[in-house]
Amino acid sequence: MTEYERSRTMPADAGRVFDRAADAGRLDRWLPRELHVHVEDPPAVTVHEDRADRDTPALLRARPEQLRLEWGTRDEGAYAGWLQVAGVEGGTSEVTVHLSFFDDRHDPGRDAVATALDSSLRRLEEQVRGHTG
Template identity: 70%
Template sequence: MTEYERSRTMPAQPEHVFDEAANVGRLDTWLPDALHVDHVDPEGLPAVTVHEDRTDEDTSALFRARRDQMRLEWGTRDQGSYAGWLQVAGIGSGGSEVTVHLSFFDEGHDPGEQAVSEALDGSLRRLEEQVRLRVGNTAG
């Protein structure tokens, strides 16, 4: 098993960050690129279907949002090749720290350290951009 993790601070309340990250209809806009996820279709949470660009196949997966813990969890269901989580924590003065973590249980699905690190950094950057847009739109 190989694990990767990245964190980023965001200038928004933890609830705002979590709500944006947990929006199932917008997961594909911030999820790590290394997952090659094209879209996510809810089938009745926690079960979801993800379409992987790399294989051009739909895969059964799970997605859980635990608002009381400010935590998201996801992963493949049938083959158990990867899992991930995102944790949001308040850091005071209206800011948040967001940590995203990926675990690859099947070496064949691990794109490698550089690719995953870049994907996680990009993922957190895109989530921050979405949060800024959301918070900016509700402030006015």
């Protein structure tokens, strides 16, 4: 198993950040550009990965009372992850994203994951700031 984690401070309170991150209609606006989530019958979703040109059945659960999103593959148990928002003083918050790959065939590698996580957190911050849609 391989695990990755990244954090970023956001210029908004934790509730606002979580609402943006958990909005199923806006996931494509902050997730890695090569991933597309199609919500079916929540918590069931399908994730299309452009790189492999394949769809993967997955689960996505929002836990608003914990300011937490959790996800993972439905059938094959290849990967799982979570996003946690925590309030920080001064009306800011910290977002942490954690990924676990249980099957090395699904792990794109340290550099690719680091780039994707950093980009996703930057895009989420743009959403929170209101710069995009």
